[in-house]
Amino acid sequence: MATVEIRSVRKAYDDHEVIHGVDVLIPDREFVVLVGPSGCGKSTLLRMIAGLEEITSGEIAIDGRVVNEVRAKERDIAMVFQNYALYPHMNVYKNMAFSLRLKGMPQAEIDERVRQAAKILNLSELLERQPRQLSGGQRQRVAMGRAIVRNPKVFLFDEPLSNLDAKLRVAMRTEIKDLHLRLGATTVYVTHDQLEAMTMADRIVVMSEGNVEQIGSPLDLYDRPDNIFVAGFLGSPAMNFFKGVVGRDGKTTHVEAPGLRLPLPDWPDLDIGRPVTYGVRPEDLELSGAPGCNISCRVVVVEGTGSGTLIVAQTPAGNLTAAFEGRPKAKPGDTLALYPTLDHVHLFDAADGKRLGAPT
Amino acid sequence: MKKSNSMWVFIYGALAVMLVYNLTPFFWMVVSSFKSELEVVSYPATLLPNVFTTDAYEKIWLQEGFLLYFKNSLTVSLSTAALSSLVGIFAGYGFSRFRFKGRLAIMTAFLATQMIPGVLLVGPYFKMMTLTGLYDTLFGLILAQTSITLPFSVWMIKGYMDTVPIEIDQAAEVDGASRLQTLFLCIVPLVLPGLVATTIFAFLLSWGDLLWALCLISDPQKQTMTLGITQLVGQFRVYWSEIMAATVIASIIPACLYLVLQRYLVQGFTEAAVKE
């Protein structure tokens, strides 16, 4: 088990820089998820940790030892690839035993480790099968088995679930998390699926265009996003944003958007007239609340999800989405007053998108 | 699309014609090899031998030294095939997996050599072989033939290796395999059908070669099958039945290769076609 330290790491392909100086400290035993939109450099970062990609500048240390010049095979890490990369000509047993064989481990010990891993992953019946005779989920488990027999310092996963159907994905999510709890190995997990990140991570690293946007626990990031990007990326349906300026009406402050007055809680140090972006999550909109503290809108679409209801509504400043438990009575065309939960309202600087202080 | 009866008749008719066209020379070769020397040149020609005799075979095998030629041919062709496949594995892997300066230029140059007719290269090779003392040695012949088959082998093997996802290499590397282990434990087994097809192809090219043997070998002890056959065309007469017997023997190896390995050949060549 080990820590992973990433210090000012940059990566350039020829002259084109794709990672612009990233710092992440991953403590021992932690499950860290790198998340971000496609092309933001998650895989590249992971592959630099693995040693499959050269580090242009900066340092990566595993267990305190700088590994920039250490080859992948000597880093003592295990990696699960998106397409699993099982050896197609070896059966499940041989796939899992491959690394141990290379190490020259005695046959008896190899056998014990493989069978142990197979038991943990429910693969005992499949040891003689060829990879092509397995389902997607089974292949995924073999890929994990290949990693855990090694008992490596660090586990690396690159979108291991993206080739599975939705239901299996949820099941495997739990399984991987459970495995992590049992083995307690330091894990770096890459995904572009924010829900996967939210549900699995001890800590999330949100990336965009080669930069780290924010690092923190899932709920931290969800409740206090550092900037508009993180706020919009985490959560589904996504946070509603309105551009406007801070206004004051007697004692209360609000945000004045085109044709719309958005209520604010007491907010210290807020200059009147400052351009801001107002953010509120769909589930932080209620059907009742303090008088006057509402957004009036017209319902466009009502989507029942079974357990809850999504309402897409039109305001003069753009559409918003609201999420409710249960089945509120509303139909397209209705006029609705939505009350933001005031202490869950987010404000961001209109210019740089950074979060503005906090309501008291 | 459903084909009408007349369509089928036409298709099978055409196939039959092609079959006859292709197989008649082989048939003639085989029957002639079992005829006596007199009968083979008699006119009108007989379709099947009047007197069935294996004289021609005994003669070339026991008296004319074809046993030795056969061995020489086998040595040269096996070595050429093995050498071009072995070098091809390394070169193909390099071209498939590494991006280095001049990669494309070298690969194009490889391909370009295939465009040059061998005859044009005979002179330079002759000179090189005499200078290095390899003229009139089987080793020299093997080297010359390998240089002809190698570009093809490299291109084919590179093509097969391109079909193996790079993640396999990476998984192996993370699993602790060296480059060589990755290549021989993880990549080569996956391209085996293609590798076999390529090796056979190089073997057959070498087996059927006359040009290089003719130019680089003069010692009768080092002649190959093809060279031996040309010697049967004497100044005053042509030993037809012996030529036919020798060609039958020379055909046995390719025929067996096709029979035993046709599964690999078909699989190997179609794979290259489909996956690219």
Ligand SMILES: Nc1ncnc2c1ncn2[C@@H]1O[C@H](COP(=O)(O)OP(=O)(O)OP(=O)(O)O)[C@@H](O)[C@H]1O
């Ligand atoms: N070998 C390469 N040569 C040049 N550019 C590359 C190379 N590999 C990746 N890139 C670029 O680096 C950037 C980051 O790629 P990366 O694969 O890390 O993205 P990602 O976050 O994993 O995206 P995805 O979710 O689609 O897998 C992309 O803009 C990509 O085009």
Ligand SMILES: [Mg+2]
């Ligand atoms: Mg990726």
